[in-house]
Amino acid sequence: MNNARIQKLPSIRRLPSYLHRLNEMRFEGCDKVSTTLLAGHMNIEPIVVRKDLEITGVTGQPGVGYQVDELIAAIKKFLGWDNTSEALLAGAGSLGSALLGYQGFEDYGLKIIAAFDTAADKIGTRIHGCEVFELARLPELSRKFHVCMGILCVPPASAQAVADLMIEGGIRAIWNFTSVSLQVPEGIVVQREVIASGLAVMSIKLQYELNGWK
Amino acid sequence: MNNARIQKLPSIRRLPSYLHRLNEMRFEGCDKVSTTLLAGHMNIEPIVVRKDLEITGVTGQPGVGYQVDELIAAIKKFLGWDNTSEALLAGAGSLGSALLGYQGFEDYGLKIIAAFDTAADKIGTRIHGCEVFELARLPELSRKFHVCMGILCVPPASAQAVADLMIEGGIRAIWNFTSVSLQVPEGIVVQREVIASGLAVMSIKLQYELNGWK
DNA sequence: CGTTAATAGATATTTTAATATCAATATAAA
DNA sequence: TTTATATTGATATTAAAATATCTATTAACG
Numbered sequence: 001m002n003n004a005r006i007q008k009l010p011s012i013r014r015l016p017s018y019l020h021r022l023n024e025m026r027f028e029g030c031d032k033v034s035t036t037l038l039a040g041h042m043n044i045e046p047i048v049v050r051k052d053l054e055i056t057g058v059t060g061q062p063g064v065g066y067q068v069d070e071l072i073a074a075i076k077k078f079l080g081w082d083n084t085s086e087a088l089l090a091g092a093g094s095l096g097s098a099l100l101g102y103q104g105f106e107d108y109g110l111k112i113i114a115a116f117d118t119a120a121d122k123i124g125t126r127i128h129g130c131e132v133f134e135l136a137r138l139p140e141l142s143r144k145f146h147v148c149m150g151i152l153c154v155p156p157a158s159a160q161a162v163a164d165l166m167i168e169g170g171i172r173a174i175w176n177f178t179s180v181s182l183q184v185p186e187g188i189v190v191q192r193e194v195i196a197s198g199l200a201v202m203s204i205k206l207q208y209e210l211n212g213w214k
Numbered sequence: 215m216n217n218a219r220i221q222k223l224p225s226i227r228r229l230p231s232y233l234h235r236l237n238e239m240r241f242e243g244c245d246k247v248s249t250t251l252l253a254g255h256m257n258i259e260p261i262v263v264r265k266d267l268e269i270t271g272v273t274g275q276p277g278v279g280y281q282v283d284e285l286i287a288a289i290k291k292f293l294g295w296d297n298t299s300e301a302l303l304a305g306a307g308s309l310g311s312a313l314l315g316y317q318g319f320e321d322y323g324l325k326i327i328a329a330f331d332t333a334a335d336k337i338g339t340r341i342h343g344c345e346v347f348e349l350a351r352l353p354e355l356s357r358k359f360h361v362c363m364g365i366l367c368v369p370p371a372s373a374q375a376v377a378d379l380m381i382e383g384g385i386r387a388i389w390n391f392t393s394v395s396l397q398v399p400e401g402i403v404v405q406r407e408v409i410a411s412g413l414a415v416m417s418i419k420l421q422y423e424l425n426g427w428k
Numbered sequence: 429c430g431t432t433a434a435t436a437g438a439t440a441t442t443t444t445a446a447t448a449t450c451a452a453t454a455t456a457a458a
Numbered sequence: 459t460t461t462a463t464a465t466t467g468a469t470a471t472t473a474a475a476a477t478a479t480c481t482a483t484t485a486a487c488g
Contacts, residue, residue, distance in 0.1 A: 008445080016413070047447060047448075063464065175413065197226075200227060249436080250434080277482085
């Protein structure tokens with residue numbers, strides 16, 4: 001295939017958790033933090049945290065730790081979350097509405113500027129402050145506002161068609177919450193969230209706790 | 215720490231996607247499948263699929279492939295999804311409601327039998343067919359029905375307290391959708407879903423597509 | 429029947445991630 | 459000041475995951 005290989009993906013996946021904790025710490029008035037502290041909070045080893053932070057290019061002070069502010073800035077910059085990016089959301093069903101109501105995205109520099117659906121009773125309304133437009137207008141509005149991220153929460157049957165609309169609208173990255181494996185042209189990023197993956201891991205861990213390793 | 219080390223976690227995380235596709239294939243009337251076919255659908259390499267399936271203990275036939283039925287059964291058994299397990303859900307807000315409405319859980323042998331909340335206007339109602347009870351009754355009902363999984367979707371401020379209620383009710387595994395890093399006794403499994411992890415990965419991939427590697 | 433292509437399974441290899449070790453630095457306590 | 463402790467950063471090591479290679483098996487086709 002295929003997508004140039006992205007390295008240190010496990011580290012990248014942990015960065016948002018560090019970022020969240022660091023924001024809390026800043027709010028609490030801490031200005032310094034050690035990897036031991038961050039690790040304890042996440043139940044992982046300090047060495048893992050240190051290696052993870054390394055990829056952002058931030059440096060700490062031996063014997064002391066890192067400046068909370070610097071660390072937050074470094075993580076945000078590395079992830080491209082230092083400037084807000086705008087996103088569209090397609091499918092204002094229960095999951096879509098939940099995502100529209102999710103406050104945390106602001107911390108991640110993501111702003112959902114419009115939602116799209118086909119249900120006549122939703123079009124023209126606002127969900128958690130976000131206006132719902134007719135799905136067919138997605139490409140037009142996407143182009144108009146130069147949106148490059150799309151959040152896909154439609155039923156499986158229309159997932160591919162709506163993804164195509166997003167691509168038509170110039171969207172470069174699709175956050176795919178459907179169960180469909182999308183086919184997209186070269187250069188379009190798809191990030192699929194499979195909620196059952198977490199359940200699978202939990203199921204295995206639980207079996208271990210209940211029965212030990214078979 | 216610290217959780218005995220669980221191996222092949224990446225493989226475990228991919229199993230639900232295979233399972234989903236296999237169920238579709240069975241519905242379409244296919245009885246055989248090759249790793250090439252499954253891999254193509256998920257945009258990964260066939261060798262990865264073969265190694266993943268290996269952990270379930272299933273065997274295929276050289277030159278032919280696997281029996282779809284056998285494969286489904288093997289994956290379900292490995293994940294403990296061959297018998298339905300019952301779960302409770304705490305926090306019937308927008309995310310909790312979305313999860314209550316999620317159909318896919320049936321495929322994964324998960325049944326949410328009750329929801330809990332503190333909001334007086336929700337208690338006694340049904341959300342997607344699931345009755346909402348007063349949060350304080352969680353331990354009592356959990357014990358009564360011998361539930362061992364809890365789904366946590368409450369606001370951060372009450373997350374630890376509600377997790378404690380779950381543990382009091384005999385729950386052994388908590389699927390944690392909050393931003394809080396829970397503290398739990400030995401033997402309790404916590405699976406935390408950090409939605410921003412996927413966004414972080416997507417952000418890095420997008421940077422690569424837009425700018426190339428820095 | 430013989431040939432070709434596709435496949436699983438076994439094993440080996442490579443790549444990547446996690447972890448350990450150690451030196452240098454800073455802080456706090458004695 | 460001295461000592462003990464905690465820290466980062468660099469390097470080395472180990473463990474795990476991904477990938478390659480090869481063999482035996484099967485089906486399809488001429």
